[in-house]
Amino acid sequence: MxxxxxxxxxxxxxxxxxxxxxxxxxxxxxxxxxxxxxxxxxxxxxxxxxxxxxxxxxxxxxxxxVQSGLNSLKDELDELDANQTAIENRRYQSQIDEWQGKLAEARKTGNKEIIEAAREALRLAEEVHNRKLATIKGGTGCCQS
Missing domain, CATH: 1.10.10 (Arc Repressor Mutant, subunit A)
Known part of the structure; x- marks a missing residue:
């Protein structure tokens, strides 16, 4: 036509x-x-x-x-204020957003193996986050300045 x-x-x-x-x-x-x-x-x-x-x-x-740049500047300010918890929370949220996007893509494929791997990644990200927060709160380990 x-x-x-x-x-x-x-x-x-x-x-x-x-x-x-x-x-x-x-x-x-x-x-x-x-x-x-x-x-x-x-x-x-x-x-x-x-x-x-x-x-x-x-x-x-x-x-x-823009979001990445904003988070980077917030991290710099929090480093100056020794606020590791805020830095870790932003890192975790960014990681969760990324993995949720990957999970959504995996669901579109219908591939159960990929979907399960993305779910496991989300679970592990939460576990890592919780351990880092505990380390920060306890004042020991890798995350202290």
Whole structure:
């Protein structure tokens, strides 16, 4: 099916905006355009779908980068204040977030072995965290400054 010129221009404009300055608002606008122009078929909308995926990846990457930088600065301040518990709590939360994401991906595959390994990793992360907190609280071991 040949794409009408008006639709082609609108889709191209959205793709261009998404590639230049991705935002949640533009992603929503692009997803609405997919619905609006669904009759044009996958072939005509593949570029827009790719632009949406790319924009989402860019947004996720920016979020991760900013969060990582923020946590690093918080760690520096807590090191200056000798607050090892706060540092450990942030480290643990970051690790849990990562493993929960991996578990969600594993569930999508349906592979029971991978799912169980991710669950075990979450359990071990909690055990390590609890031991580190006990060490910090007790004032002994590796985690004291």
């Amino acid at each position: 040949k794409m009408p010129a008006r639709a082609a221009i609108e889709i191209q404009n959205i793709q261009t905006e998404l590639s230049e300055t991705p935002s949640d608002k533009l992603i929503n606008q692009a997803e609405n355009a997919l619905i609006k122009f669904k009759d044009l078929g996958d072939e005509n909308l593949s570029g827009l779908k790719a632009a949406i995926d790319s924009a989402k990846q860019k947004m996720d990457s920016l979020t991760d980068s």
